[in-house]
Amino acid sequence: MAAPAAVSTFSPSSSAAHRPQRRLPASPAAGRSTRTLIPPARTVASSRAPLVVSSPPPKSAPAPAPGQPKVDRSGRFCSPRAARELALMVSYAACLEGADVVRHFDRRVAARREDGYVFNKASLQSYNFMSFCGGPLEVATEEEAQKLMSQNEKDSANEAEVLSAPPRLVYNNFVLRLARDMLVAVANEWDQHVEVINKIIPQHWKDEPVARILELCILHIAMAEMTSRGTPHKVAINEAVDLAKRFCDGGAPRIINGCLRTYVKDHISNGTSQPAESKQ
Template structure:
């Protein structure tokens, strides 16, 4: 069983392709190789596609980074968790919500072979179905920190049934939140940050594909289509570090939490190691100045 981890830097439209042989991924049910890729728009076109008066206009990266760090400090304060994750309008307002939204968009774009920024804009600007009503009260029940854990032991069948019913209810709430029109769920800051991150991902896709190929374990290279979520998390984190300017400690912690929430197995530990290796190399290159170069 062989698989290829492909990237192209010669194409004007960077893309990441996942090709693997049959039966090596749950996404493949036929005899032909599976190809999953997306073709981002050139960055200039992405930026110009927004009006200068749009509420989602791209912010200066380091202004966004400053807001992110302030939000991180605020979220660390002893406040009620349900009140800190929504604003006065009842919408999600935290950077974590933006990263989670960016991940769902990037993942969907990879699966359908579309551009993530274009897909994000399509979702944000989609018209609501007539009669659609979204109950914002479920946002208070939504848990961004809902991680998988060890099996839960119960003493009776009634307790087991109660846990299963609660799990089904939580899953239904999550599905409703993640499929709802973004403008009803997320405030302008979250939507703006999500788009900023996705634009950065598109702009640096080819460069980061090569860097990711250097740091991920061999078994991820052998089965890339089974690791689309994990690879998307790495792309998002690397783009936020290099383009948005958020402190790498915050980004790595958030990436690990996303892996705990949406991935399984050893993914959180692997992602943590990959990003720390990336940061070390990125900082070592960034500290080199022209004056430091040896003279002839």
């Protein structure tokens, strides 16, 4: 799956240097297979003077829509959103290692649990796939600031537990199969999509490819979904933008939205890349 040497911008063997304040992979000494993505916490600006809250505090996880439960009867994640998040986490880790994404996925799923490891399934109910990073909050008192910071810490700890747990404890078979299918599509079309991505991303992303590994992985997954899995363009783009809102910095969601719309217009609509028959 490695990109050709002439297009080193997207080589999976890129250095592991990244933006630690936004992505918190485990220390290399802790083992590469344990790297996970943790959504960034909302920052809090406190003041002793009364201030108006500039944006609402983080909400609890929303109730799942009718017919689209977050977990199945076994208590594991069962939604396509969970599969996309898992595929992103695996592809990001594989790029940091310079490994094949499918082999990395299979290795992680097959990994044996450590002796004495216990996973709290209640953390899945508290996990919020739609928890996006917002701007700083202005609060009226130090007490309110401490309360918000404490909630951020609890949410981050819960997400860390879920994302670092053995996949078979977190995701049901449907999610595992879907995530693997996405990664197979990513691997099969990697070289082709590298060339396209190099044309549609902004210059400052090309200038800092190592700092944009996660964003590039999101593009690869969305493009593979549209061309290989036949996912409707609007669905694939919306899901990619949500992943960017959840895990990436600043203007990444807007840029990814624009890149994918350009891809659909210039490389799918004109027949350059033919989408496969829908499998969803």
